Amino acid sequence: xxxxxxxxxxxxxxxxxxxxxxxxxxxxxxxxxxxxxxxxxxxxxxxxxxxxxxxxxxxxxxxxxxxxxxxxxxxxxxxxxxxxxxxxxxxxxxxxxxxxxxxxxxxxxxxxxxxxxxxxxx
Amino acid sequence: xxxxxxxxxxxxxxxxxxxxxxxxxxxxxxxxxxxxxxxxxxxxxxxxxxxxxxxxxxxxxxxxxxxxxxxxxxxxxxxxxxxxxxxxxxxxxxxxxxxxxxxxxxxx
Numbered sequence: 001x002x003x004x005x006x007x008x009x010x011x012x013x014x015x016x017x018x019x020x021x022x023x024x025x026x027x028x029x030x031x032x033x034x035x036x037x038x039x040x041x042x043x044x045x046x047x048x049x050x051x052x053x054x055x056x057x058x059x060x061x062x063x064x065x066x067x068x069x070x071x072x073x074x075x076x077x078x079x080x081x082x083x084x085x086x087x088x089x090x091x092x093x094x095x096x097x098x099x100x101x102x103x104x105x106x107x108x109x110x111x112x113x114x115x116x117x118x119x120x121x122x
Numbered sequence: 123x124x125x126x127x128x129x130x131x132x133x134x135x136x137x138x139x140x141x142x143x144x145x146x147x148x149x150x151x152x153x154x155x156x157x158x159x160x161x162x163x164x165x166x167x168x169x170x171x172x173x174x175x176x177x178x179x180x181x182x183x184x185x186x187x188x189x190x191x192x193x194x195x196x197x198x199x200x201x202x203x204x205x206x207x208x209x210x211x212x213x214x215x216x217x218x219x220x221x222x223x224x225x226x227x228x229x230x
Contacts, residue, residue, distance in 0.1 A: 037219070047157075047165065047208055049219035060217050063123065096164060103171070106153040106212055110176065112164040 002026035004036070004097050004113035011119050012087050018118060022080040022097030029075040030055050035100035036080040037109060038071065040093040048093075052100055053080060089120045124213040126222035133228040140196040142225045144209030147190060152211045154192040156185060159224075160205045168207075169194060196227070204229045 008020035020038070027034055037052035051061045051071040061069050070083045080097060094117045098109035127145040134140040144154060154172050157165035167176050169185040172192065182197045196203055209222040 039221075046224045047159075047210075047221040049221060052219070060219075063216065063218060098165075105214065106171070108153075108155040108167060108170045108210070109157070109165075110167050110170075112166070115164050 002099060002111045004099060004111060006095060006097050006113045006116040008095075008116060008118065010117060011121065013122050014088055014120060016087050018082075018084045018087050018091070020082045020084075020095055020097075020116065020118075022082075022113060024078045024080070024097075024099070027099065029073050029078060029080070032056070033102045035102070035107070036073070037098050037100050038080075038082045039096045039098055039109070040091075041096070041115075042090075042093040045093075050084075050095075051082060054100070054102075087120045091118070092120045093118060123216060123218065124211070124220050126209055126211065126220055128207075128209060128222040128225045130223070131226045131228065133230055134196075134199050135230045136199055136201060138199055140199050140203070140227055142194045142196075142207050142227065144192040144194070144222050145190055146192075146211065146220075149190055149192050149211065150188045152187075152213070154185065154187050155210045156183075156194045157208045157210065158203075158205045159208065165208065199227075199229055201229050203227060 035054035038050040053071045068085045073080045094115040096115045097113045099111040101110045156169040158168045159165040172187040173185040
């Protein structure tokens with residue numbers, strides 16, 4: 001059974017750094033056909049892709065947020081970590097991690113975590 | 123940057139067919155995936171690679187993709203299909219994942 005679970009602070013102050021952890025089970029982060037992505041959703045708004053990481057440690061970041069994001073993984077712990085610096089109230093959102101399934105030259109998100117709501121406020 | 127355009131809302135009566143579009147420049151050359159999101163829940167994949175269904179997704183859900191428009195079609199709509207639907211592609215030229223703005227499906 002594939003599961004992903006996000007963990008991290010529910011409240012951060014403006015200018016602080018957010019660190020979120022995605023703990024996965026039911027698959028290995030070393031599987032060449034898989035990866036993990038972070039996606040967020042402000043209240044009442046659309047999904048926004050943030051970053052992803054693949055088994056070979058290849059990483060990609062949203063162009064608009066690249067300077068603030070870092071994604072990494074610990075395969076032995078089955079964890080993917082996202083850090084976002086200089087948090088602002090507009091970053092208030094539910095943050096999801098999702099499994100990527102690669103096929104041919106494309107991929108999609110076949111399993112999602114339940115999401116964690118992060119509020120940015122002083 | 124690549125942009126996906128969805129209508130904000132679509133309404134349909136139970137038993138009828140709902141069609142949700144996703145517009146993008148030459149989107150027919152990309153693989154399009156669709157997600158269903160009910161209030162307070164995480165998104166669920168309902169169609170991948172334009173027209174394939176994951177296991178457990180009813181045959182009522184289908185997809186197509188050609189030219190500048192991809193379409194998610196839901197046949198014999200049920201009250202339980204009421205949700206937000208998002209299309210998604212990977213733009214290889216910029217290495218960016220793009221989501222559409224979402225469409226709220228209302229079952230009348």
